[in-house]
Amino acid sequence: MLPKDTARLRFREMTPDDLDQMAALLGDPEVMAYYPAPKSRDEAAKWIAWNEANYAKYGHGLWIVETHDGEFLGDCGLTWQKVNESETELEVGYHVRTASQGLGYATEAAAACRDFARDTLQARKLIALIHPENTASRRVAEKLGMKPVAEDHGGPIPVRTVMGMDLRPEP
Secondary structure, eight states: OOOOOOSSEEEEOOOGGGHHHHHHHHTOTTTTTTSSSOOOHHHHHHHHHHHHHHHHHHSOOEEEEEETTOOEEEEEEEEEEEETTTEEEEEEEEEEOGGGTTSSHHHHHHHHHHHHHHHTSOOSEEEEEEOTTOHHHHHHHHHHTOEEEEEEOSSSSSOEEEEEEESSOOO
C-alpha cells in the first residue's frame, strides 16, 4: 500500500538499495539540524530496516519520495510514535534533501500521506512531532491543517511540539 501519486511525486518502499541516498539524506547536518545528530551510514541502514519492519507489520512506514522522473527527494510517510512515553499516535514525518527544500515537496508528500491515513487506513487522528525551532516543518504541518495540541517531553529531544488534527471530525 502506498499513497497516491501527486502532480509531481511518487512513493515507493525503501530497500537496502537506497542506502547511499538515505545515508546522504540522514547524514546531512542541514536536514538533521533539529535532531540530536546526523545519522551514520550504519544508522541509515537501521532506518531502512525499521521502515521495512513497519511495512511488514503495519502496511506503512516512511516511503522514498521521488519525482515522476525518478529523482530522489527524500522520505515521507506514517509511523507510530510514543507521545510523552504513553500514548502511541500515528505521525506523518518527512525529510527532504537540502537541494530540494523550499519547493513545496514536503507539503505535497505529507498531504498525500495525510489523505492515505484518512482514506486508506481510516485513521481518526494524525500528528507531527516537531522541534520547537523548526519553523519550516511547522509550516508544513500547518498547511496540512494541523495545530499545536501538546508538548512531548519523552523523546530524544527534550521538548517537541505535538501538532495534530482530527481526520474524521465528529458530525
